Amino acid sequence: MKETPILMTPENAQKCHKGTKTQTRRIVKLPLRCPAHGVVLNSFDPRGEHDADILVNCPYGVVGDWLWVREPYAWPGEEVLLYRGCPSDSEIVEKWKHDKNCPQVKWTPSIHMPKWACRTWLEITEVRVQRLREISEEDCYAEGLQRGMADDRPDGLRIWYRELWESINGPGSWDENPWVWAISFRKVAR
Secondary structure, rough: OEEEEOOOOOHHHHHHHOOOOEEEEEEEOEEEEEEEOOOOEEOOOOOOOOHHHHOOOOOOOOOOOEEEEOOOOOEEEEEEEEEEOOHHHHHHHHHHHOOOOOOOOOOOHHHOOOOHOOEEEEEEEEEEEEEHHOOHHHHHHHHOOOOOOOOOOHHHHHHHHHHHOOOOOOOOOOOOOOEEEEEEEEEEOO
8 A cells, every 4th residue: 555645725635634525636747657568658548548557657546545635734832733724723823923922833835744744644445537627516526515605606516616726726727628637535544
């Protein structure tokens, strides 16, 4: 079993921790090496002859592997570890800012989170490759949308997900419709 770090925004890290986000999409970075065929793929149709090799080469792992969620955190003392995505932890830090007797807290970016500080472990249950805009309604819910959030707009689920995607990957990234790893997972105890 492989353990791989995965970066999450504070909001998405909290949803993973609560179990309301059970899927994520990450851009497939080319070229992909397929050792079984001895080739490097600079472009591909994952439904073609290299399908199995592509899934094995997912940089996040395969079914049964674990992801450890990297998120912004603070470590103001030996006994205290705070997470930016946790609303109560963020409130504590805001209160401490105005109290001279409390430790000054600086959030550390998620990229610098060590494994020992991780609070959320995920087991991969499925890996697929698809175009970004092939996301289904159920996939939108698995990505963390709460029922009722986007029901008042036509195609509201996909609009919500598009806004989320572009907030993370930049304006116009939805229109590029890249190939993505669609990774499903469940929270596990470590």
